[in-house]
Amino acid sequence: MVDAARHPKIKLLTYAEVKEVNGFIGNFKVKVEKKPRYVIPERCNGCGLCAGVCPIEVPNEFEEGTGPRKAIYIPQAQAVPLVYTIDMDNCIECYKCVDACGKLRAIDFTQKPEEVELEVGTIIAATGFDVFDPTPIKEYGYGNCENVLTAIELERLHNESGPTVGRLIRPSDGQIPKSLAFVQCVGSRDSRFMQYCSGFCCMYTIKNALVLKDKYPDMDITIFYIDIRTPAKGYEEFYQRARDRGIRFIQGRPSQIVEDPETKNLFVYAEDIALGQPVEVEAEMVVLSTAAVPRKESVDLGQTLTIPNDPSGFFMEYHPKLKPIDTPSEGVFLAGAAQGPKDVPASVSQGSGAASRAARVLSVDEWEIEPIVAYVWAERCISAQGKKCGVCATKCPYNAIVVEVGKAAQVIPAMCHGCGGCVAECPHNAITQMHFTDAQILAQMHALLAEKPEEKILALMCHWCSSAGADTAGTSHFEYPPSSRGIRVMCSARMDRDFIFEAFRLGAGMVLASGCHPQDCHYITGQRHAAKRFEKLDKTLEGMGISPERFRVEWISAAEGARYAQVIREMHETLQSLGVKRIKEENEKARPQLEKRLKRWVEVPDVAEVLDL
Amino acid sequence: MPRLSGFDPNFKEEVLAEPGGENLYRCFSCGTCMASCLVWRVNPDFNPRRILRMVMLGMRGEVLSSPVIWLCSACDVCYPRCPQGIHVSELMKAIRNIAIREGYEPPGPVAMVDEELCSGCAVCAMACPYEAIELVAKQPSDGRRPVAQVDKFLCLNCGICAAACPSGAVSIEEFGDKEIAMQMQAGNWFAEKGLEPKIMVFICNWCLRANADLVRLNQLPPNIRVINIPCSGRMDPSFALFALKEGADGVLVVGCQPGECHYRRGTYIGQGKMGLLEQVFAQMGIVDGRVRFARIGAADRGKFPRLVKGMVAEVEQRREGK
Numbered sequence: 001m002v003d004a005a006r007h008p009k010i011k012l013l014t015y016a017e018v019k020e021v022n023g024f025i026g027n028f029k030v031k032v033e034k035k036p037r038y039v040i041p042e043r044c045n046g047c048g049l050c051a052g053v054c055p056i057e058v059p060n061e062f063e064e065g066t067g068p069r070k071a072i073y074i075p076q077a078q079a080v081p082l083v084y085t086i087d088m089d090n091c092i093e094c095y096k097c098v099d100a101c102g103k104l105r106a107i108d109f110t111q112k113p114e115e116v117e118l119e120v121g122t123i124i125a126a127t128g129f130d131v132f133d134p135t136p137i138k139e140y141g142y143g144n145c146e147n148v149l150t151a152i153e154l155e156r157l158h159n160e161s162g163p164t165v166g167r168l169i170r171p172s173d174g175q176i177p178k179s180l181a182f183v184q185c186v187g188s189r190d191s192r193f194m195q196y197c198s199g200f201c202c203m204y205t206i207k208n209a210l211v212l213k214d215k216y217p218d219m220d221i222t223i224f225y226i227d228i229r230t231p232a233k234g235y236e237e238f239y240q241r242a243r244d245r246g247i248r249f250i251q252g253r254p255s256q257i258v259e260d261p262e263t264k265n266l267f268v269y270a271e272d273i274a275l276g277q278p279v280e281v282e283a284e285m286v287v288l289s290t291a292a293v294p295r296k297e298s299v300d301l302g303q304t305l306t307i308p309n310d311p312s313g314f315f316m317e318y319h320p321k322l323k324p325i326d327t328p329s330e331g332v333f334l335a336g337a338a339q340g341p342k343d344v345p346a347s348v349s350q351g352s353g354a355a356s357r358a359a360r361v362l363s364v365d366e367w368e369i370e371p372i373v374a375y376v377w378a379e380r381c382i383s384a385q386g387k388k389c390g391v392c393a394t395k396c397p398y399n400a401i402v403v404e405v406g407k408a409a410q411v412i413p414a415m416c417h418g419c420g421g422c423v424a425e426c427p428h429n430a431i432t433q434m435h436f437t438d439a440q441i442l443a444q445m446h447a448l449l450a451e452k453p454e455e456k457i458l459a460l461m462c463h464w465c466s467s468a469g470a471d472t473a474g475t476s477h478f479e480y481p482p483s484s485r486g487i488r489v490m491c492s493a494r495m496d497r498d499f500i501f502e503a504f505r506l507g508a509g510m511v512l513a514s515g516c517h518p519q520d521c522h523y524i525t526g527q528r529h530a531a532k533r534f535e536k537l538d539k540t541l542e543g544m545g546i547s548p549e550r551f552r553v554e555w556i557s558a559a560e561g562a563r564y565a566q567v568i569r570e571m572h573e574t575l576q577s578l579g580v581k582r583i584k585e586e587n588e589k590a591r592p593q594l595e596k597r598l599k600r601w602v603e604v605p606d607v608a609e610v611l612d613l
Numbered sequence: 614m615p616r617l618s619g620f621d622p623n624f625k626e627e628v629l630a631e632p633g634g635e636n637l638y639r640c641f642s643c644g645t646c647m648a649s650c651l652v653w654r655v656n657p658d659f660n661p662r663r664i665l666r667m668v669m670l671g672m673r674g675e676v677l678s679s680p681v682i683w684l685c686s687a688c689d690v691c692y693p694r695c696p697q698g699i700h701v702s703e704l705m706k707a708i709r710n711i712a713i714r715e716g717y718e719p720p721g722p723v724a725m726v727d728e729e730l731c732s733g734c735a736v737c738a739m740a741c742p743y744e745a746i747e748l749v750a751k752q753p754s755d756g757r758r759p760v761a762q763v764d765k766f767l768c769l770n771c772g773i774c775a776a777a778c779p780s781g782a783v784s785i786e787e788f789g790d791k792e793i794a795m796q797m798q799a800g801n802w803f804a805e806k807g808l809e810p811k812i813m814v815f816i817c818n819w820c821l822r823a824n825a826d827l828v829r830l831n832q833l834p835p836n837i838r839v840i841n842i843p844c845s846g847r848m849d850p851s852f853a854l855f856a857l858k859e860g861a862d863g864v865l866v867v868g869c870q871p872g873e874c875h876y877r878r879g880t881y882i883g884q885g886k887m888g889l890l891e892q893v894f895a896q897m898g899i900v901d902g903r904v905r906f907a908r909i910g911a912a913d914r915g916k917f918p919r920l921v922k923g924m925v926a927e928v929e930q931r932r933e934g935k
Contacts, residue, residue, distance in 0.1 A: 226643040
C-alpha cells in the first residue's frame, strides 16, 4: 500500500465514494465524492498530537470495537495515507486539536464534500467483504454472552498491534482463558442465512488455534466443524500440524451455547459425529467463525458500475470458469472478495489478473468488439418524431442505449453486448441486431418449415445455454425424435413474440422457446425479460384457437443435454397425440388473426422479401 | 457389517414422496438436531441424524421396524436450528406413515381411558397437543354413548389428558395418579421430623437440558423432594393440594420456557393450572406463594438450584414471621 501511494502513476483517493459512472470501455467518466476530513492532507504529517489531546473516545471500527479511538483518528497504525480524519458524528468541536496542531495549521473545520471527475479507461472493483453478524443465531448467544466472540474480534484481541498488545483476555474478567472453543460455519452453509461455504474460515481458525497454542501451550482448544475444507496448496499439511499440536477437532455443529451465570464460562453442546453421541464442552471463551458476506453497499455500487449481483449479493463475474475476472460490463474487472469469499493467495492472484486484464485494454488504441451489436433505424424510431418511448433503454441490461425525445435512440456499440433484447422489445420494430436481423431469422424459419411443417417442432434456442445443451445431447448420444428444427439466437431476450406467431402461421406443429436458467443468463436480465414476454403467450395462442400445449417455454442449461432430449421427446409425444389433422385445423383457424398481427412487420426493412403476406 | 448394496435404493425416494419428507436430501449430517434433541436422554438409541442417514442409505427394514422412530415428540427444538431447514419431526412423521402402512405399530405406552368412568365431555380431546383423542360412540355397560378413544399412533404419553380429565377416567402408565402419590409419600417423607421446610418440586422431564443440572438434582438436601413428571401440563392441581395437606410447606412446579415445550403447549397448560390454583388460594386469603410455577429455559444454566434456594428462604422467612 505504501508502494502504491508513492508510485508516480498511482493516485489514491481514500475516504471517497464513487457516485456516478458514465461512458464505456476506454472512456469511462467517474464522479467521485471526496468526503471532508477536516484535515488538510498536504499539511498533516501524521504526528498524532491532535489525537493525544482529543477528549472523545469511541469504539474503534478497525479493532471491531475491542478498543477505543479518538474523534480525530487514523483508521489503523499502518494507514495510507497517514492523514488524520475528524469523525464529525462524535466531535464536540472543542478545538483542542487545532491548538495541538499549532503551526502546521492542518485542521480546517470549514471543509466541504468535494466532487472530482476522473477519466479512466478501465475500472477494477475490489471492495472486499463484510463479516456476518451472528446475533440472529440466538442459540449461539453472541451479544448476550460476554465471552462469545467473532473470529475477527479474536483476531484483533491477540494481534500484537491490537488493543491488548497481543494478550488474549476474556471480556468478562480480563483473564487469559484456559480453554477455548471455535465454532465453524456460523452463518455460512446455512439455508437461513448464507447458503455458500465461505471457504477460508477453516484455515484462519486453524491459524488462530496454532498461534494461540504457541502463545499459551496449556490452552485447551476445541474446534467444532461440519467439514474441514483445506483444498489449496500446503493447507492439508497445516491442518495436520494443528492435529499434531493436540488441538481437538470435533465433527459436529453445536446446537447451543449456554453461559454459566456465575463463572461466565460457556458450555457448548454438539453431537460428536464420530462418537455418535452428544457431547458437552466447557470453554472459557467461544469464537464463532462467521461467514464472509457481501458488502452492504455492493448492490448500490453494482448498479453504479453496471455489474450484476449474484443471488448471494457478491459481484457476478462474466463466466465462472472462462472469464472469472471480467464482468458483463466491458472494461470493468473484479478482484478479491468482492466477487466471492476468497483467501489471501486467491485475492492476490485475482488482483494481479485484474491488473493485467486492465493493462491489455489500456495498451491498445482500438478495442475490438463482437459485430453482433444492435442498430437503430432512425427514421422508424418514434423518439425521433418527438414522442416519448424509451422502452429499449429500460430493457437494456448494459445501459447501452441513450434515448432523448426528439432524437432517435442511440446505441453505444462499445457497450452493447448483442443480446438482442431491445430488438424484440421495440414496439415499433425500429431496432435490429447485426447478423441476427428479423429477415435472417425469418429466412431460417421458412427454410426449416418448408416441408410438412405440422410434423415439426421449431426450437428457438439461446446461444449460451439451450443451443449448447442441444449440442451436449448430440455429443452425449442422447436420443430424441428427429422432428425438431433449431434456430440459434444469442439470448432468449431476442425471441420476438412475432417469431412464434410466424412459426404457427407457417404451420409448425410445436414451438419451443428455450434459454438459460435465470441465474445463468449471460446478459444479466435477458432471460427475465423473455420469461415475462412468454408468460401469457399460451393464453393468447389459445384465444386464437391454438392448443396451449403446442407452445412450450423451457430453461435448459448447457450441461442439461439429457433434459433437452427429454423435452423434445415429450413435445414429440404431444405432437403425435394431437395428430396432424387437428394441428392443420388449428393453424387454419388461427391464420387470419396471426396474419393480422404480423402485418406491421412487413414494413421492416428486408422483412417484406421473406414474409409472404 | 451392513452391506450397502443389499439396501433398498428406492427407500429414500419413498420417504421423499411422503408429505413432510421433502427436505431429506439436504441433510449433511452436521449433528445439530441430535445435539438439540431431548429424547435421547430417555432413550439414547434415538438419534434423528442417524435415522436420516439410515433412510438415505436405504436401510428400509431396519428403520421401519425400529422402535425409535416413534419417539420424536415434535417439540421442534431442532427445526429452527437446522442449518439446512429440515423439519425433522415432519420427516419422522413421513417415516411413521410408511411404517403404519407396512403394519408396524408404536411400542407405546399410550394414555388409557376407563370407558365406564368417561363421561364423553371431550376435555381431554381439546387438551391433547397431538389431536390423538377423539370421541367415538361405544357401548359401555350403561348404554350407548360417546367415550374418548386414544389413537395409539399419535399419542406420546405426555399425560396432559390425564391431568385434564375431570372424571379421572384417563390415566397414563408410569406417571399415573397413584404412582405420583406413591412417589410423594415414599419413605414416609411427610411424617419425617427435622426436615423443615419441606418443599415438593414437580419438575418436567425435559426442562433441565444441561447434564450438570441433572447431577445437581441428586445433590439436593433431603427436605426437597423432586418428582419427575413427563410435562408440566401433566401437573394435576390435586397433587399440590395432596402434598400441602400431608404437610409440605411449599409446592414448586417447573416447566419449560414458552416455545421450548417438549409437548408443544404443555407448559402453557401447566402454568394455567397452577395460576388457577394460586387464585383459589388467594380467594381463601392465602397469598404467601406456597404454590408456584417457574420456568427453566434452554439457556438458564444453574437456575434450578437458585429457584429451590429462593423458595426455601421464603418459606423460612414466613415461618420466622409467624
